[in-house]
Amino acid sequence: MTLEACDLTITDRVEGVSSALQPSAITAICGPNGAGKSTLLSAMAGLLDADGGEVMLDGAPLAKMHPRERAKAVGYLPQSGEVAWDVSVANLVALGRLPHGDRGKFAVASAMAATAMSDFAARPVSTLSGGEKARALLARVLAGEPRWILADEPLAALDLAHQLSLLKVLRAQADAGVGVVLVVHDLALAMNHADRVIVLDQGCLKADSAPEEALSLQIIEDVWGIKARWLGEPNHRALVT
Protein backbone atom coordinates (compact mmCIF):
# COMPACT_ATOMS: atom_id res chain seq x y z
CA MET A 1 0.00 0.00 0.00
CA THR A 2 1.75 3.13 -1.19
CA LEU A 3 0.86 6.66 -2.19
CA GLU A 4 3.81 8.34 -3.73
CA ALA A 5 4.71 11.65 -5.37
CA CYS A 6 7.35 11.11 -8.04
CA ASP A 7 9.18 14.28 -9.05
CA LEU A 8 5.79 16.03 -8.87
CA THR A 9 5.62 19.52 -10.35
CA ILE A 10 2.64 21.87 -10.42
CA THR A 11 3.68 25.06 -12.19
CA ASP A 12 4.39 27.94 -9.79
CA ARG A 13 3.26 25.88 -6.80
CA VAL A 14 5.18 22.66 -6.29
CA GLU A 15 8.55 21.84 -7.79
CA GLY A 16 9.92 18.34 -8.20
CA VAL A 17 8.63 16.88 -4.96
CA SER A 18 9.25 13.18 -4.41
CA SER A 19 7.89 11.55 -1.31
CA ALA A 20 6.38 8.19 -0.45
CA LEU A 21 3.62 8.54 2.15
CA GLN A 22 3.38 5.96 4.88
CA PRO A 23 0.38 3.81 5.70
CA SER A 24 -0.44 3.25 9.38
CA ALA A 25 1.03 6.61 10.28
CA ILE A 26 0.21 10.30 10.61
CA THR A 27 2.22 12.49 8.27
CA ALA A 28 2.15 16.26 8.72
CA ILE A 29 2.85 18.64 5.84
CA CYS A 30 4.29 21.89 7.20
CA GLY A 31 5.58 25.07 5.63
CA PRO A 32 5.05 28.82 5.58
CA ASN A 33 2.06 30.38 3.81
CA GLY A 34 2.33 29.86 0.08
CA ALA A 35 4.80 26.98 0.36
CA GLY A 36 2.51 24.70 -1.66
CA LYS A 37 1.15 22.51 1.15
CA SER A 38 -2.48 22.52 0.02
CA THR A 39 -1.45 22.18 -3.62
CA LEU A 40 0.67 19.12 -2.80
CA LEU A 41 -2.20 17.63 -0.80
CA SER A 42 -4.74 18.19 -3.62
CA ALA A 43 -2.35 16.70 -6.14
CA MET A 44 -1.78 13.66 -3.93
CA ALA A 45 -5.58 13.30 -3.76
CA GLY A 46 -5.72 13.29 -7.55
CA LEU A 47 -7.55 16.62 -7.76
CA LEU A 48 -4.90 18.50 -9.71
CA ASP A 49 -3.22 17.54 -12.94
CA ALA A 50 0.55 17.38 -12.61
CA ASP A 51 2.59 19.58 -14.93
CA GLY A 52 5.51 17.22 -14.41
CA GLY A 53 6.06 13.92 -12.66
CA GLU A 54 3.14 11.97 -11.28
CA VAL A 55 1.38 10.57 -8.25
CA MET A 56 1.41 6.78 -7.93
CA LEU A 57 -1.10 4.73 -5.94
CA ASP A 58 0.10 1.17 -5.35
CA GLY A 59 2.51 1.54 -8.24
CA ALA A 60 -0.06 2.77 -10.79
CA PRO A 61 -0.50 6.40 -11.88
CA LEU A 62 -3.33 8.00 -9.88
CA ALA A 63 -4.31 10.23 -12.81
CA LYS A 64 -5.17 7.19 -14.94
CA MET A 65 -7.43 5.59 -12.32
CA HIS A 66 -11.19 5.74 -12.63
CA PRO A 67 -12.27 8.65 -10.40
CA ARG A 68 -14.59 6.44 -8.37
CA GLU A 69 -11.89 3.84 -7.74
CA ARG A 70 -9.54 6.63 -6.72
CA ALA A 71 -12.23 8.06 -4.47
CA LYS A 72 -12.65 4.72 -2.70
CA ALA A 73 -8.93 4.58 -1.92
CA VAL A 74 -8.18 8.22 -1.15
CA GLY A 75 -10.40 10.33 1.10
CA TYR A 76 -9.95 14.09 0.95
CA LEU A 77 -11.11 16.66 3.48
CA PRO A 78 -10.89 20.22 2.12
CA GLN A 79 -10.14 23.20 4.28
CA SER A 80 -13.31 25.11 3.44
CA GLY A 81 -15.68 23.02 5.56
CA GLU A 82 -18.42 24.04 3.16
CA VAL A 83 -21.85 22.42 3.51
CA ALA A 84 -24.13 24.21 1.06
CA TRP A 85 -27.48 22.78 2.18
CA ASP A 86 -28.76 22.27 5.67
CA VAL A 87 -28.80 18.46 5.54
CA SER A 88 -28.84 16.21 8.60
CA VAL A 89 -25.58 14.89 10.03
CA ALA A 90 -26.54 11.35 8.96
CA ASN A 91 -27.08 12.47 5.35
CA LEU A 92 -23.87 14.51 5.42
CA VAL A 93 -21.86 11.52 6.60
CA ALA A 94 -23.59 9.26 4.06
CA LEU A 95 -22.16 11.44 1.25
CA GLY A 96 -18.91 9.62 1.94
CA ARG A 97 -20.51 6.49 0.46
CA LEU A 98 -21.05 8.07 -2.98
CA PRO A 99 -18.00 6.43 -4.58
CA HIS A 100 -19.26 3.04 -3.39
CA GLY A 101 -22.76 3.64 -4.68
CA ASP A 102 -24.37 2.12 -1.60
CA ARG A 103 -25.93 3.36 1.62
CA GLY A 104 -23.24 1.64 3.67
CA LYS A 105 -25.32 1.78 6.83
CA PHE A 106 -22.68 0.03 8.89
CA ALA A 107 -19.83 2.23 7.62
CA VAL A 108 -21.88 5.38 8.23
CA ALA A 109 -22.84 4.29 11.73
CA SER A 110 -19.29 3.35 12.68
CA ALA A 111 -17.92 6.60 11.21
CA MET A 112 -20.36 8.55 13.38
CA ALA A 113 -19.46 6.42 16.38
CA ALA A 114 -15.73 6.92 15.81
CA THR A 115 -16.18 10.70 15.80
CA ALA A 116 -18.66 10.70 18.70
CA MET A 117 -21.37 12.05 16.39
CA SER A 118 -23.90 9.20 16.78
CA ASP A 119 -26.17 11.27 19.01
CA PHE A 120 -26.24 14.05 16.42
CA ALA A 121 -27.42 11.88 13.50
CA ALA A 122 -30.75 13.64 13.02
CA ARG A 123 -29.48 17.17 13.75
CA PRO A 124 -29.31 19.66 10.86
CA VAL A 125 -25.74 20.73 10.13
CA SER A 126 -26.58 24.40 10.80
CA THR A 127 -27.20 23.63 14.47
CA LEU A 128 -23.71 22.20 15.05
CA SER A 129 -20.86 24.07 16.72
CA GLY A 130 -17.60 24.52 14.82
CA GLY A 131 -16.02 21.55 16.55
CA GLU A 132 -19.02 19.29 15.97
CA LYS A 133 -19.14 20.26 12.31
CA ALA A 134 -15.45 19.44 11.92
CA ARG A 135 -16.10 16.00 13.44
CA ALA A 136 -19.12 15.44 11.17
CA LEU A 137 -17.06 16.35 8.09
CA LEU A 138 -14.31 13.97 9.20
CA ALA A 139 -16.96 11.28 9.71
CA ARG A 140 -18.02 11.87 6.09
CA VAL A 141 -14.48 10.94 4.99
CA LEU A 142 -14.34 7.92 7.33
CA ALA A 143 -17.67 6.62 5.98
CA GLY A 144 -15.99 6.01 2.62
CA GLU A 145 -13.52 3.67 4.36
CA PRO A 146 -10.54 5.06 2.44
CA ARG A 147 -7.05 3.65 2.80
CA TRP A 148 -5.64 7.16 2.75
CA ILE A 149 -7.04 10.24 4.45
CA LEU A 150 -5.71 13.56 3.17
CA ALA A 151 -6.95 16.51 5.22
CA ASP A 152 -6.22 20.18 4.58
CA GLU A 153 -5.75 21.97 7.89
CA PRO A 154 -8.44 20.02 9.72
CA LEU A 155 -7.22 21.41 13.06
CA ALA A 156 -7.24 25.09 12.17
CA ALA A 157 -10.01 27.10 13.82
CA LEU A 158 -10.58 24.44 16.47
CA ASP A 159 -9.96 24.91 20.17
CA LEU A 160 -7.36 22.74 21.87
CA ALA A 161 -9.83 20.16 23.20
CA HIS A 162 -11.39 19.70 19.76
CA GLN A 163 -7.96 19.52 18.13
CA LEU A 164 -6.99 16.72 20.47
CA SER A 165 -10.25 14.82 20.02
CA LEU A 166 -9.91 15.03 16.23
CA LEU A 167 -6.28 13.88 16.45
CA LYS A 168 -7.41 10.95 18.58
CA VAL A 169 -9.82 9.87 15.84
CA LEU A 170 -7.10 10.20 13.23
CA ARG A 171 -4.64 8.28 15.40
CA ALA A 172 -7.14 5.42 15.70
CA GLN A 173 -7.42 5.39 11.88
CA ALA A 174 -3.63 5.27 11.54
CA ASP A 175 -3.50 2.42 14.05
CA ALA A 176 -6.03 0.58 11.89
CA GLY A 177 -3.68 0.84 8.91
CA VAL A 178 -4.90 4.03 7.21
CA GLY A 179 -2.29 6.48 5.95
CA VAL A 180 -3.23 9.87 7.42
CA VAL A 181 -1.77 13.03 5.88
CA LEU A 182 -2.52 16.45 7.37
CA VAL A 183 -1.58 19.96 6.42
CA VAL A 184 -0.67 21.50 9.78
CA HIS A 185 0.24 25.08 10.59
CA ASP A 186 0.94 24.60 14.27
CA LEU A 187 4.48 23.19 14.38
CA ALA A 188 4.08 21.97 17.96
CA LEU A 189 1.05 19.89 16.95
CA ALA A 190 3.07 18.40 14.09
CA MET A 191 6.02 17.78 16.40
CA ASN A 192 3.98 16.04 19.08
CA HIS A 193 1.39 14.13 17.08
CA ALA A 194 2.88 13.26 13.68
CA ASP A 195 4.99 10.21 12.98
CA ARG A 196 6.60 11.97 10.11
CA VAL A 197 6.85 15.55 8.89
CA ILE A 198 7.23 16.89 5.38
CA VAL A 199 8.50 20.47 5.24
CA LEU A 200 7.88 22.48 2.08
CA ASP A 201 9.51 25.79 1.26
CA GLN A 202 8.51 27.69 -1.88
CA GLY A 203 7.27 24.52 -3.51
CA CYS A 204 10.38 22.49 -2.78
CA LEU A 205 10.81 19.63 -0.35
CA LYS A 206 13.01 20.81 2.53
CA ALA A 207 12.66 17.87 4.89
CA ASP A 208 10.88 14.53 4.96
CA SER A 209 11.65 12.56 8.10
CA ALA A 210 10.83 12.03 11.77
CA PRO A 211 9.46 15.19 13.45
CA GLU A 212 12.51 15.88 15.68
CA GLU A 213 14.69 15.88 12.58
CA ALA A 214 12.36 17.60 10.08
CA LEU A 215 11.45 20.37 12.49
CA SER A 216 14.97 20.94 13.80
CA LEU A 217 15.82 24.47 14.88
CA GLN A 218 18.06 24.84 11.83
CA ILE A 219 15.24 23.97 9.41
CA ILE A 220 12.78 26.23 11.22
CA GLU A 221 15.26 29.08 10.86
CA ASP A 222 15.95 28.30 7.20
CA VAL A 223 12.32 27.91 6.16
CA TRP A 224 10.32 30.21 8.44
CA GLY A 225 13.16 32.65 9.10
CA ILE A 226 12.69 32.65 12.84
CA LYS A 227 15.02 31.72 15.65
CA ALA A 228 13.11 29.45 17.98
CA ARG A 229 13.63 26.86 20.69
CA TRP A 230 11.84 23.63 21.51
CA LEU A 231 10.95 23.23 25.20
CA GLY A 232 9.85 20.08 27.01
CA GLU A 233 10.54 16.44 26.30
CA PRO A 234 9.68 14.46 23.13
CA ASN A 235 5.92 14.25 22.43
CA HIS A 236 5.31 17.16 24.79
CA ARG A 237 7.17 19.90 23.00
CA ALA A 238 6.37 23.58 22.88
CA LEU A 239 7.92 26.05 20.47
CA VAL A 240 9.06 29.40 21.84
CA THR A 241 10.66 32.28 20.04
Next chain:
Amino acid sequence: MNRATLTFALLLLIAVPLSLVAGRVWVDPDVTPNAILILMELRLPRAVLAVVIGAGLGAAGAAMQGYLRNPLADPGLFGIAPGAALGAVIALYIGVASVWLLPLFALVGAGGAMALLALVAGRTANPANGIALFTLAGMMIASLAGALTSLAISLAPNAFAMSSIVTWLMGALTDRSWADVMLAAPLTLAGLVVLRLAGRDLDAMTLGEPAARSLGVLPGRLMALLVIGTGLTVGSGVAVAGIIGFVGLIVPHLVRPLTDKRPSSLIVPSALAGALLVLVADVVCRLLPLVTELRLGIALSLIGAPFFLMLLLRMRRAA
Protein backbone atom coordinates in the same frame (compact mmCIF):
# COMPACT_ATOMS: atom_id res chain seq x y z
CA MET B 1 -40.42 8.28 -2.57
CA ASN B 2 -40.39 10.98 0.09
CA ARG B 3 -43.22 12.87 1.71
CA ALA B 4 -42.99 15.90 -0.57
CA THR B 5 -43.17 13.73 -3.70
CA LEU B 6 -46.27 12.00 -2.40
CA THR B 7 -47.97 15.25 -1.37
CA PHE B 8 -47.47 16.98 -4.70
CA ALA B 9 -48.35 13.87 -6.71
CA LEU B 10 -51.66 13.64 -4.86
CA LEU B 11 -52.40 17.37 -5.26
CA LEU B 12 -51.64 17.11 -8.95
CA LEU B 13 -53.99 14.13 -9.31
CA ILE B 14 -56.77 16.25 -7.83
CA ALA B 15 -55.90 19.43 -9.72
CA VAL B 16 -55.76 18.03 -13.26
CA PRO B 17 -59.43 16.89 -13.48
CA LEU B 18 -60.58 20.09 -11.76
CA SER B 19 -58.64 22.21 -14.24
CA LEU B 20 -60.47 20.53 -17.11
CA VAL B 21 -63.88 21.78 -16.08
CA ALA B 22 -62.77 25.29 -15.08
CA GLY B 23 -62.59 28.13 -17.56
CA ARG B 24 -64.48 30.91 -19.29
CA VAL B 25 -67.01 28.18 -20.01
CA TRP B 26 -67.60 25.84 -17.08
CA VAL B 27 -67.91 22.44 -18.62
CA ASP B 28 -70.62 20.10 -17.42
CA PRO B 29 -70.37 17.00 -19.61
CA ASP B 30 -74.15 16.43 -19.46
CA VAL B 31 -75.24 19.97 -20.25
CA THR B 32 -72.55 21.84 -22.19
CA PRO B 33 -72.79 21.43 -25.95
CA ASN B 34 -69.67 19.87 -27.49
CA ALA B 35 -68.41 19.08 -23.99
CA ILE B 36 -66.24 16.17 -25.14
CA LEU B 37 -64.72 18.25 -27.91
CA ILE B 38 -63.89 21.11 -25.55
CA LEU B 39 -62.36 18.74 -23.04
CA MET B 40 -60.36 16.58 -25.44
CA GLU B 41 -59.18 19.19 -27.93
CA LEU B 42 -58.88 22.35 -25.83
CA ARG B 43 -58.74 21.76 -22.11
CA LEU B 44 -56.85 18.46 -21.92
CA PRO B 45 -53.89 19.38 -24.17
CA ARG B 46 -53.65 22.68 -22.32
CA ALA B 47 -53.61 20.96 -18.93
CA VAL B 48 -51.08 18.36 -20.08
CA LEU B 49 -48.88 21.10 -21.49
CA ALA B 50 -49.07 23.07 -18.22
CA VAL B 51 -48.00 19.95 -16.34
CA VAL B 52 -45.16 19.20 -18.77
CA ILE B 53 -43.78 22.74 -18.82
CA GLY B 54 -44.14 23.24 -15.08
CA ALA B 55 -42.43 19.92 -14.36
CA GLY B 56 -39.53 20.85 -16.61
CA LEU B 57 -39.09 24.30 -15.08
CA GLY B 58 -39.37 23.04 -11.50
CA ALA B 59 -36.87 20.23 -12.00
CA ALA B 60 -34.44 22.44 -13.93
CA GLY B 61 -34.58 25.03 -11.15
CA ALA B 62 -33.94 22.42 -8.46
CA ALA B 63 -30.99 20.95 -10.37
CA MET B 64 -29.55 24.38 -11.15
CA GLN B 65 -29.75 25.53 -7.54
CA GLY B 66 -28.06 22.31 -6.47
CA TYR B 67 -25.33 22.73 -9.06
CA LEU B 68 -24.59 26.35 -8.19
CA ARG B 69 -25.15 25.71 -4.46
CA ASN B 70 -27.25 28.83 -4.49
CA PRO B 71 -30.94 29.10 -3.64
CA LEU B 72 -31.28 32.17 -5.89
CA ALA B 73 -30.33 30.39 -9.12
CA ASP B 74 -32.98 30.22 -11.82
CA PRO B 75 -32.64 28.30 -15.08
CA GLY B 76 -33.78 31.44 -16.91
CA LEU B 77 -30.57 33.18 -15.86
CA PHE B 78 -28.40 30.86 -17.89
CA GLY B 79 -29.15 31.85 -21.41
CA ILE B 80 -31.12 28.78 -22.46
CA ALA B 81 -34.60 30.30 -22.18
CA PRO B 82 -33.53 33.61 -23.78
CA GLY B 83 -31.80 31.60 -26.53
CA ALA B 84 -34.98 29.65 -27.22
CA ALA B 85 -37.00 32.87 -27.17
CA LEU B 86 -34.61 34.44 -29.67
CA GLY B 87 -35.08 31.47 -32.01
CA ALA B 88 -38.85 31.80 -31.81
CA VAL B 89 -38.70 35.57 -32.32
CA ILE B 90 -36.60 35.08 -35.45
CA ALA B 91 -39.27 32.71 -36.77
CA LEU B 92 -41.95 35.34 -36.09
CA TYR B 93 -39.77 38.07 -37.57
CA ILE B 94 -39.23 36.33 -40.86
CA GLY B 95 -42.84 35.20 -40.85
CA VAL B 96 -42.45 31.42 -40.84
CA ALA B 97 -44.20 30.86 -37.51
CA SER B 98 -46.23 27.77 -38.27
CA VAL B 99 -47.22 25.25 -35.60
CA TRP B 100 -44.02 23.26 -36.22
CA LEU B 101 -41.55 25.86 -37.44
CA LEU B 102 -41.77 28.24 -34.49
CA PRO B 103 -40.98 25.58 -31.87
CA LEU B 104 -38.28 24.22 -34.14
CA PHE B 105 -36.63 27.63 -34.36
CA ALA B 106 -36.93 27.93 -30.57
CA LEU B 107 -35.30 24.55 -30.06
CA VAL B 108 -32.47 25.54 -32.38
CA GLY B 109 -32.08 28.73 -30.33
CA ALA B 110 -31.97 26.74 -27.09
CA GLY B 111 -29.48 24.32 -28.62
CA GLY B 112 -27.33 27.21 -29.79
CA ALA B 113 -27.30 28.72 -26.30
CA MET B 114 -26.43 25.31 -24.81
CA ALA B 115 -23.61 24.77 -27.27
CA LEU B 116 -22.22 28.24 -26.62
CA LEU B 117 -22.46 27.69 -22.86
CA ALA B 118 -20.67 24.34 -23.12
CA LEU B 119 -18.06 25.83 -25.44
CA VAL B 120 -17.20 28.71 -23.11
CA ALA B 121 -17.59 26.99 -19.75
CA GLY B 122 -16.61 23.43 -20.60
CA ARG B 123 -13.05 22.16 -20.65
CA THR B 124 -11.47 24.82 -18.49
CA ALA B 125 -7.84 24.28 -17.58
CA ASN B 126 -8.63 24.92 -13.93
CA PRO B 127 -11.75 23.05 -12.84
CA ALA B 128 -12.00 25.24 -9.74
CA ASN B 129 -13.17 28.09 -12.00
CA GLY B 130 -15.80 25.95 -13.68
CA ILE B 131 -18.87 27.22 -11.88
CA ALA B 132 -17.96 30.89 -11.94
CA LEU B 133 -17.27 30.59 -15.65
CA PHE B 134 -20.54 28.73 -16.19
CA THR B 135 -22.55 31.41 -14.39
CA LEU B 136 -20.88 34.34 -16.13
CA ALA B 137 -21.06 32.71 -19.56
CA GLY B 138 -24.74 31.91 -19.02
CA MET B 139 -25.56 35.45 -17.99
CA MET B 140 -23.68 36.90 -20.97
CA ILE B 141 -25.51 34.55 -23.35
CA ALA B 142 -28.79 35.59 -21.72
CA SER B 143 -28.10 39.29 -22.21
CA LEU B 144 -26.86 38.76 -25.77
CA ALA B 145 -29.99 36.80 -26.67
CA GLY B 146 -32.09 39.46 -24.94
CA ALA B 147 -30.43 42.24 -26.92
CA LEU B 148 -30.91 40.40 -30.21
CA THR B 149 -34.55 39.80 -29.31
CA SER B 150 -35.03 43.52 -28.69
CA LEU B 151 -33.28 44.23 -31.97
CA ALA B 152 -35.70 41.94 -33.80
CA ILE B 153 -38.64 43.71 -32.16
CA SER B 154 -37.34 47.16 -33.07
CA LEU B 155 -36.73 46.09 -36.67
CA ALA B 156 -40.05 44.30 -37.02
CA PRO B 157 -41.34 44.79 -40.60
CA ASN B 158 -44.85 45.76 -39.53
CA ALA B 159 -47.01 46.39 -36.51
CA PHE B 160 -48.55 42.95 -36.77
CA ALA B 161 -45.19 41.17 -36.61
CA MET B 162 -44.15 43.37 -33.69
CA SER B 163 -47.29 42.69 -31.69
CA SER B 164 -47.13 38.97 -32.41
CA ILE B 165 -43.52 38.88 -31.17
CA VAL B 166 -44.29 40.86 -28.02
CA THR B 167 -47.38 38.82 -27.24
CA TRP B 168 -45.58 35.56 -27.81
CA LEU B 169 -42.72 36.57 -25.52
CA MET B 170 -45.13 36.99 -22.64
CA GLY B 171 -45.73 33.27 -22.50
CA ALA B 172 -49.13 31.62 -22.50
CA LEU B 173 -50.87 28.31 -22.96
CA THR B 174 -53.89 29.74 -24.77
CA ASP B 175 -55.11 27.63 -27.70
CA ARG B 176 -52.30 25.10 -27.49
CA SER B 177 -53.02 21.77 -29.16
CA TRP B 178 -51.91 18.15 -29.02
CA ALA B 179 -49.21 19.02 -31.57
CA ASP B 180 -47.53 21.19 -28.93
CA VAL B 181 -47.82 18.40 -26.38
CA MET B 182 -46.27 15.93 -28.85
CA LEU B 183 -43.34 18.26 -29.26
CA ALA B 184 -42.73 19.30 -25.66
CA ALA B 185 -43.59 16.16 -23.71
CA PRO B 186 -40.94 13.74 -25.05
CA LEU B 187 -38.18 16.36 -24.90
CA THR B 188 -39.11 17.43 -21.38
CA LEU B 189 -39.31 13.82 -20.24
CA ALA B 190 -35.86 13.15 -21.66
CA GLY B 191 -34.59 16.28 -19.89
CA LEU B 192 -36.10 15.16 -16.58
CA VAL B 193 -34.34 11.81 -16.87
CA VAL B 194 -31.03 13.55 -17.56
CA LEU B 195 -31.47 15.90 -14.59
CA ARG B 196 -32.37 12.98 -12.34
CA LEU B 197 -29.15 11.25 -13.42
CA ALA B 198 -27.22 14.22 -12.06
CA GLY B 199 -28.79 13.81 -8.60
CA ARG B 200 -26.00 11.96 -6.85
CA ASP B 201 -23.32 14.24 -8.23
CA LEU B 202 -25.37 17.23 -7.11
CA ASP B 203 -25.49 15.76 -3.60
CA ALA B 204 -21.70 15.54 -3.63
CA MET B 205 -21.54 19.21 -4.68
CA THR B 206 -23.03 20.07 -1.28
CA LEU B 207 -19.48 19.73 0.07
CA GLY B 208 -18.05 22.11 -2.53
CA GLU B 209 -16.41 21.29 -5.83
CA PRO B 210 -13.02 19.99 -4.58
CA ALA B 211 -14.66 17.57 -2.15
CA ALA B 212 -17.15 16.52 -4.83
CA ARG B 213 -14.31 15.72 -7.19
CA SER B 214 -12.56 13.78 -4.44
CA LEU B 215 -15.74 11.69 -4.23
CA GLY B 216 -15.39 10.76 -7.87
CA VAL B 217 -17.58 13.45 -9.48
CA LEU B 218 -16.43 14.41 -12.98
CA PRO B 219 -17.10 18.16 -13.30
CA GLY B 220 -17.31 18.00 -17.10
CA ARG B 221 -19.87 15.22 -17.04
CA LEU B 222 -21.95 16.98 -14.41
CA MET B 223 -21.95 20.24 -16.37
CA ALA B 224 -22.94 18.36 -19.53
CA LEU B 225 -25.85 16.68 -17.72
CA LEU B 226 -27.01 20.04 -16.40
CA VAL B 227 -26.73 21.83 -19.75
CA ILE B 228 -28.48 19.03 -21.66
CA GLY B 229 -31.17 18.47 -19.00
CA THR B 230 -31.95 22.18 -18.63
CA GLY B 231 -31.74 22.71 -22.37
CA LEU B 232 -34.29 19.98 -23.09
CA THR B 233 -36.76 20.94 -20.35
CA VAL B 234 -36.55 24.73 -20.53
CA GLY B 235 -35.91 24.85 -24.27
CA SER B 236 -38.95 22.74 -25.14
CA GLY B 237 -41.07 24.70 -22.64
CA VAL B 238 -40.18 28.04 -24.22
CA ALA B 239 -40.66 26.53 -27.67
CA VAL B 240 -44.33 25.83 -27.09
CA ALA B 241 -45.34 28.41 -24.49
CA GLY B 242 -42.94 31.34 -24.60
CA ILE B 243 -41.08 32.69 -21.60
CA ILE B 244 -42.56 31.55 -18.31
CA GLY B 245 -40.37 32.92 -15.58
CA PHE B 246 -39.86 32.40 -11.88
CA VAL B 247 -41.26 28.86 -11.66
CA GLY B 248 -37.72 27.48 -11.61
CA LEU B 249 -36.81 29.88 -8.82
CA ILE B 250 -39.83 29.72 -6.54
CA VAL B 251 -40.72 26.07 -6.71
CA PRO B 252 -37.47 24.53 -5.38
CA HIS B 253 -37.61 27.10 -2.59
CA LEU B 254 -41.07 26.16 -1.49
CA VAL B 255 -40.34 22.45 -1.79
CA ARG B 256 -36.90 22.38 -0.12
CA PRO B 257 -38.15 22.70 3.49
CA LEU B 258 -40.40 19.68 2.90
CA THR B 259 -37.46 17.45 1.90
CA ASP B 260 -34.26 16.34 3.62
CA LYS B 261 -32.61 19.22 1.66
CA ARG B 262 -30.35 17.02 -0.43
CA PRO B 263 -30.38 18.28 -4.03
CA SER B 264 -31.22 14.80 -5.34
CA SER B 265 -34.35 14.49 -3.22
CA LEU B 266 -35.52 17.90 -4.44
CA ILE B 267 -35.67 17.21 -8.18
CA VAL B 268 -38.76 14.98 -8.43
CA PRO B 269 -40.98 16.87 -5.93
CA SER B 270 -39.94 20.15 -7.60
CA ALA B 271 -41.06 18.76 -10.95
CA LEU B 272 -44.44 17.83 -9.47
CA ALA B 273 -44.83 21.14 -7.63
CA GLY B 274 -43.82 23.07 -10.76
CA ALA B 275 -46.46 21.21 -12.72
CA LEU B 276 -49.03 22.06 -10.06
CA LEU B 277 -48.07 25.74 -9.95
CA VAL B 278 -48.23 26.26 -13.72
CA LEU B 279 -51.50 24.33 -13.97
CA VAL B 280 -53.17 26.33 -11.20
CA ALA B 281 -51.78 29.64 -12.47
CA ASP B 282 -53.11 28.86 -15.93
CA VAL B 283 -56.57 28.09 -14.55
CA VAL B 284 -56.52 31.36 -12.57
CA CYS B 285 -55.59 33.24 -15.74
CA ARG B 286 -58.55 31.65 -17.50
CA LEU B 287 -60.94 32.52 -14.71
CA LEU B 288 -59.98 36.17 -14.13
CA PRO B 289 -62.78 38.37 -15.51
CA LEU B 290 -60.59 40.47 -17.81
CA VAL B 291 -61.39 41.53 -21.35
CA THR B 292 -58.53 39.46 -22.72
CA GLU B 293 -57.03 36.55 -20.86
CA LEU B 294 -54.14 37.43 -18.52
CA ARG B 295 -50.93 36.02 -20.00
CA LEU B 296 -49.53 33.17 -17.93
CA GLY B 297 -45.96 34.50 -18.15
CA ILE B 298 -47.08 37.86 -16.76
CA ALA B 299 -49.12 36.26 -14.02
CA LEU B 300 -46.23 34.13 -12.81
CA SER B 301 -43.81 37.06 -12.90
CA LEU B 302 -46.34 39.10 -10.93
CA ILE B 303 -46.22 36.45 -8.23
CA GLY B 304 -42.54 35.67 -8.72
CA ALA B 305 -40.87 39.06 -8.48
CA PRO B 306 -42.37 40.04 -5.10
CA PHE B 307 -41.55 36.55 -3.88
CA PHE B 308 -37.93 37.03 -4.89
CA LEU B 309 -37.80 40.39 -3.08
CA MET B 310 -39.30 38.85 0.04
CA LEU B 311 -36.65 36.15 -0.12
CA LEU B 312 -33.88 38.71 -0.32
CA LEU B 313 -35.33 40.64 2.61
CA ARG B 314 -35.50 37.50 4.70
CA MET B 315 -31.94 36.56 3.78
CA ARG B 316 -30.79 40.03 4.77
CA ARG B 317 -32.49 39.69 8.12
CA ALA B 318 -30.97 36.24 8.69
CA ALA B 319 -27.46 37.45 7.84
